[in-house]
Amino acid sequence: MWAFFHKLASPKGFYAFSARLSPWFWAAAAVLIGAGVVWGLAFAPADYQQGNSFRIIYVHVPAAFLAQSIFVAMALAGLVFMVWKIKLADMAATAMAPLGAGMTFVALLSGAVWGVPTWGTWWQWDARLTSMLILFFLYIGVIALRGAFDGRDSGSRAASVLTMVGVINIPIIKYSVEWWYTLHQPATFSITSRPAMPVEMWLPLLIMVLGFYSFFIAVTLTRTRSVILHRESAKRWVRELAGEDG
Amino acid sequence: MSRPEASPKSYARGREPEASVALALLATMRRDLLALLRRPGAAFNSLAFFALVITLFPIGISPDPELLATIAPGLLWVAALLAALLSLDGMFRDDFADGTLEQLLLAAQPLPLMALAKVAVHWLTTGLPLALMAPVLGVMLSLPPGSYAVLVLSLALGSATLSVIGAIGAALTVGLSRGGVLLSLLVLPLYVPVLIFGAGAVQAAIAGTSVAAHLALLGALLAVSLVFAPWAIAASLRISLNG
Amino acid sequence: MAFDSFAAFLAMGGHAAYVWPAYGATLLLLIGVVLHLRLERRRLWRELRRRARRERRQAGDANREVSS
Numbered sequence: 001m002w003a004f005f006h007k008l009a010s011p012k013g014f015y016a017f018s019a020r021l022s023p024w025f026w027a028a029a030a031v032l033i034g035a036g037v038v039w040g041l042a043f044a045p046a047d048y049q050q051g052n053s054f055r056i057i058y059v060h061v062p063a064a065f066l067a068q069s070i071f072v073a074m075a076l077a078g079l080v081f082m083v084w085k086i087k088l089a090d091m092a093a094t095a096m097a098p099l100g101a102g103m104t105f106v107a108l109l110s111g112a113v114w115g116v117p118t119w120g121t122w123w124q125w126d127a128r129l130t131s132m133l134i135l136f137f138l139y140i141g142v143i144a145l146r147g148a149f150d151g152r153d154s155g156s157r158a159a160s161v162l163t164m165v166g167v168i169n170i171p172i173i174k175y176s177v178e179w180w181y182t183l184h185q186p187a188t189f190s191i192t193s194r195p196a197m198p199v200e201m202w203l204p205l206l207i208m209v210l211g212f213y214s215f216f217i218a219v220t221l222t223r224t225r226s227v228i229l230h231r232e233s234a235k236r237w238v239r240e241l242a243g244e245d246g
Numbered sequence: 247m248s249r250p251e252a253s254p255k256s257y258a259r260g261r262e263p264e265a266s267v268a269l270a271l272l273a274t275m276r277r278d279l280l281a282l283l284r285r286p287g288a289a290f291n292s293l294a295f296f297a298l299v300i301t302l303f304p305i306g307i308s309p310d311p312e313l314l315a316t317i318a319p320g321l322l323w324v325a326a327l328l329a330a331l332l333s334l335d336g337m338f339r340d341d342f343a344d345g346t347l348e349q350l351l352l353a354a355q356p357l358p359l360m361a362l363a364k365v366a367v368h369w370l371t372t373g374l375p376l377a378l379m380a381p382v383l384g385v386m387l388s389l390p391p392g393s394y395a396v397l398v399l400s401l402a403l404g405s406a407t408l409s410v411i412g413a414i415g416a417a418l419t420v421g422l423s424r425g426g427v428l429l430s431l432l433v434l435p436l437y438v439p440v441l442i443f444g445a446g447a448v449q450a451a452i453a454g455t456s457v458a459a460h461l462a463l464l465g466a467l468l469a470v471s472l473v474f475a476p477w478a479i480a481a482s483l484r485i486s487l488n489g
Numbered sequence: 490m491a492f493d494s495f496a497a498f499l500a501m502g503g504h505a506a507y508v509w510p511a512y513g514a515t516l517l518l519l520i521g522v523v524l525h526l527r528l529e530r531r532r533l534w535r536e537l538r539r540r541a542r543r544e545r546r547q548a549g550d551a552n553r554e555v556s557s
Contacts, residue, residue, distance in 0.1 A: 033519070037512070042498060045491055052502040059515040082481075099522060106518050110511040117507050137435040144431060148422050157485045158418050162432060165414055165478050169436050172467070176439035183446065219522055226529050233537060242537035243545065 009086050011228040012237050018221040025218035032211030039204040047201075053117040056110050058205055062212035063107040064128070067135060068170070070100030070216065074142070075167035078160030088224075090156045091231065093163070094146070095223035099216065101139035107132050127181035131174045138166045152231070270355040271363045278367040281340075288336060289371045296329040296376055300383045311388040318387040319448035322397065323404075323441055325383075326376045330405055331430055331437075333372045334412040337364065338420040338483070347420075351487055358476035361483065365413045365475075373405025393451035396461075403464045404444035410471040411436050417482035439467060 007013035040058030047054035077093035080086050111129050112122050123129070142159050149155030197205075232238045282289055303321050304314060314321075341347040341364075350360050380401050381394045389397070415433035419425030447460035492498040501508045 037516075041508075041512070042492065043490055046502060051504055053504040053507050055501070055508050056511040059511055063515060102518050102522065106515050109514050113507050113511045113514075117504055134435045134438055137431070141428075141432040141435065144428055145418060148419070148425070148428055154421075154485050154488065158482065161414070161478055161481050161485065162418060165436070165474075168474060169439075172439050172470075173435070176442045176463075180442045180446065215519065219526065222526055223529075226526070226533055229533055229537065233540070238537065239541060239544070242534070242541040 009088050011088055011091070011232050012235075014088055015225055015228050018225055022218055022221040022225075025214045025221065029211055029215035029218050032207050032214060034211075036204050036208035036211050040208060044201055044204050045198070050118060053114060056114040058208045060107060060110040060114060061205060062209045063103045063110065064132060065209055066212050066216055067100060067104040067107050067132065069213070070096050070103065071135065071138065071163070071170065072167055074100065075163045078163045082157065082160050082164075087231075088228075090160065091227040092220060092224045093160070094156070095227050096216075096220050097139065097143050097146075099219050099223075101136065101143065103212075104132060104136040104139055108136060125181070127178045130181070131177045134173055134177070135170065138170075142166065267355050267359065270353065271359060274350075274360055274363040275367050278364060279370070282367070282371050288333075289375065292329040292333040292372050293375055293379055295332055296325055296379065297383060299325040299328060300387065304387070314387045315390055318384060318389040319393070319397070319452065320445045321387060322380055322384060322389070323401070323445040323448070326380060326401055326405065327408060327437055327441060329376055330372055330408045331412065331433060333368070334409075334416045334433065335419075335426050335429055337368050337413060337416040342420045342486070347483065348487060351483065357480040357483065361413065361417070361479040362472075362476050365409050365479070368413070369406050369409040373409055374402060377401035377405060389448075390452050392454075393448050396451035396457050397448050400444045400447040400457075400461065400464060403461065403468060404440045407440050407464070407468045407471050408437060410468070410475045411440075414475055414478045414482055417479045417486060419486075420483070421486035440464070443467065 008017055036058060040055055044055065044058075046052045074093045074096055077089040077096070080089035081093065108129065111126075111132065115124050115126075115129075116122060119126075142162050145162055146155045146159040149158060229238055229241075300321065303317075303325075307313065307317075338347060341350070351357060353360070377398050380397050384394060384397055412433050415429045415436075418432065419429045422428065443460050443463045447457045447464065450457045450460055499505060
């Protein structure tokens with residue numbers, strides 16, 4: 001059992017293991033997102049208040065979920081890297097960061113577009129959008145900090161510390177922004193918090209969320225493989241792999 | 247005959263590390279304060295920056311006192327926050343350049359505590375003066391009466407948190423040659439809660455509602471950051487020095 | 490099916506200008522991520538192979554020098 005984990009935590013072992021795992025997640029992501037898009041766009045009923053603009057929920061909410069989850073995943077990876085010195089964890093964190101920033105951006109964009117028919121403006125300082133914007137800045141900070149160091153190891157450790165500090169702050173930021181929002185804009189219409197949705201509305205949402213998570217796992221597995229090859233390119237097993245291939 | 251020699255000795259041995267930590271803390275703070283006193287320009291710079299930024303707003307927006315009064319709490323808080331941010335870059339830089347930081351890392355005293363001493367000095371020389379100067383600028387922005395005490399108190403309390411959190415960013419970027427802009431990028435998102443509760447306290451004071459909740463939350467933020475940040479500062483200093 | 494015709498589906502009840510860009514941006518990100526992944530992999534492999542070939546050539550040169 002421990003031997004298995006030990007092997008998995010080594011870049012070489014993970015490289016072999018993830019090759020077998022990632023196709024399943026790619027397939028799941030394609031099927032789930034495909035089904036969710038068709039269902040959400042064409043078959044789910046229109047909302048009685050917002051009409052068809054409600055369908056944006058099927059991309060906005062999964063993107064927002066992923067934006068937050070990826071930051072937490074990066075912080076966990078950073079913790080594992082700092083405490084147990086497992087390099088693989090840092091490689092995974094490196095691989096995830098751009099996707100997380102991208103998801104945050106898409107959540108912001110779809111929220112802003114959704115705001116036009118709902119609030120009548122492209123940007124409203126809504127609690128969710130505001131904390132999503134701050135999360136976006138946190139992502140940029142982590143990516144920029146990692147790139148600013150010349151030594152890869154110090155860049156990795158600095159990014160890990162910042163991610164962990166950020167993840168402690170995210171709930172505080174969320175709470176304070178919500179508090180600030182209710183203080184300044186009492187009882188406005190929030191786009192995503194609503195009375196219980198009927199099944200035919202939330203089932204496609206669930207499928208989309210699962211699809212986005214599969215996509216995240218698939219991307220992370222595949223991209224970590226690239227990071228492994230890049231960082232271990234001087235190691236013997238990578239050189240042998242490249243030699244066989246060419 | 248029992249000789250009392252053993253007990254004072256063990257007493258002394260038991261006491262010594264604690265005493266030396268306290269001594270080292272005081273010595274670090276004294277040294278940093280002295281270094282700043284010999285070069286008072288650095289401390290005045292952030293105060294001048296604060297006043298300058300506040301001057302820009304009536305020029306840029308409107309000299310209308312009524313309009314200024316409504317936005318004064320936010321303006322004062324944002325300008326003070328930026329002034330505190332600007333001074334962060336120098337928090338560890340000189341010590342990094344002349345090797346003092348390395349000595350601190352090698353010293354027997356726990357690094358998180360020693361880092362906290364530096365943060366305390368930073369707050370004493372920037373956060374506190376900014377808070378004390380804010381009422382003067384408040385008058386210039388025609389901040390309504392009755393909110394001045396809350397302004398000073400919220401700034402004093404909030405800027406302590408700003409110094410503590412900012413020290414993490416300063417420690418992470420101290421080894422980088424062009425860390426200044428990056429530092430603000432790292433630190434500003436983390437400053438949002440402090441700004442919300444700080445500016446909120448002043449606004450609540452103007453509105454005549456209770457400010458206890460705001461100040462309590464500012465205190466809670468300070469307490470939480472005091473618990474977590476020293477470890478992060480110490481870890482960041484190690485990364486910057488060994489990298 | 491929530492729509493009567495394909496035209497109605499495209500019109501999205503008058504909200505086409507909001508729904509389609511939101512979905513378009515999301516799909517663009519997903520596709521962009523996948524394309525970037527493939528490009529990154531291909532470039533990496535090209536580099537690794539080039540390095541392997543160079544090493545093999547150098548090893549061959551060294552052998553020849555020894556034998557001559």
